[in-house]
Amino acid sequence: MKAKRIFAGFSAAFIAAAMTITVSATKLSDICAPSDTDAAKNDLWYGVGAMGFFMNNDGKWSWNQSEWFGIDAEGKISVEYKISPILADKTISNKGSLGEMGVMICNLDKAIKAAGLENDSTYPIELSVTEAKFVAEDGTETVFNDMMNITEMPRDAEGDIRFHIRPTDKVDKDTQEVLLTANPEVAGWDEEGAFNGGTLYFTIDFGAPDAAGDNKKVESKEDSKKESKAESKSSNTDSTSSASSAVSNTLNNSNTNTGSATGAVLGMMSVAAAGAIVAKKKH
Secondary structure, eight states, X not given: OHHHHHHTTOOHHHHHHHTOOXXXXXXXXXXXXXXXXXXXXXXXXXXXXXXXXXXXXXXSOOOEEOOOEEOOTTSEEEEEXXXXXXXXXXXXXXXXXXXXXXXXXXXXXHHHHHTTXXXXXXXXXXXXEEEEEEEETTSOEEEOGGGXXXXXXXXXXXXXXXXXXXXXXXXXXXXXOEEEOOOGGXXXXXXXXXXXXXXXXXXXXXXXXXXXXXXXXXXXXXXXXXXXXXXXXXXXXXXXXXXXXXXXXXXXXXXXXXXXXXXXXXXXXXXXXXXXXXXOOOX
16 A cells, blocks of 8 residues: 555645645736726726936935826836936036936835735736836937846835836945845946936836726725635635545555556646646735
8 A cells, every 4th residue: 555655644735735836926907907997996007107216426316206107008107217417417517427217116005005915915016127228318328138137026125116227236334235236237327427317218017907807896905805715715625625536536546556546646636736726925
C-alpha cells in the first residue's frame, strides 16, 4: 500500500492549498470602471489621473507640478509636461539642474478605499508604460527604456503611484538606506548647467476594463469581507471534496497496481491544479 503511505500525511486542506494560484498585481478595472449604470464606479475611474512634477538641484528643491491629465475609457493616461528653463534655473543664465522629475498617478488610494479594499492587499497595480522620454530644449531626446519594462507598480511612500527620474540616489540620512535609485539616463544632470528645461512625455496603460465590468457593483468593505469569506469557504470545500475524491478513488484501486495508482493521483492533482482559478488577492 505504497500510495496510502505517500498520502497519509497529506490532509485534504493541504491538497486544496497546493492547488491555489496566486496573482500578484491588481487590475484597475477590478477596483473601478467606466460605467453607464454605476455612477460610483464611473466617478472613481475618471477620478484617476496624473500630473508631472519637477524639482531642480539648487539646494532648495522647490516643488513644481503640471496640469491634470485624465484617464480615458481604455485605461490610458498620456502626460506631456513642459518644464520651462526658468524652473530649472530661476536666474535664467543656463545654470539649470535636475533634482528629480517624474509622474504621479493620483486618486488610486481614494478609489481603493471607496471600493472597500485595503491598500496593502490591493497594491501592486498592474500597468504598462508605453512611452517614457524627455526632449530637451535643444531637441535632444532621452528615452527611459527601463520604465517601459514595468508591468506593475507598488504604492509610493507618499501614497498612490509615482515614477521617479533622478540623477542621484535618494538616501535616508539616518540609516543610509537607498530609498530611490538613480536613473542612468540622467547621470550628471544634477550638475549646474546640465539641465535647462524641456518636455517630459509619459504614457501609462492600466488596461481596458472587462466587458462585464459595467455590471459589477462597488461593494462596501463589510459586504466585500462577507462575500470573500463565503467564497473562500465554498472554494475550500469544493477543492477539498474534489481532491479527496480523486485520492480516494485512486487509492481504492491501488492494491492491484500501487505504482500506477501513485502516478495517477499525482497526475490528477496536477490537472486539478492547472485548472484551478483563483481571483486576485483582495481584502
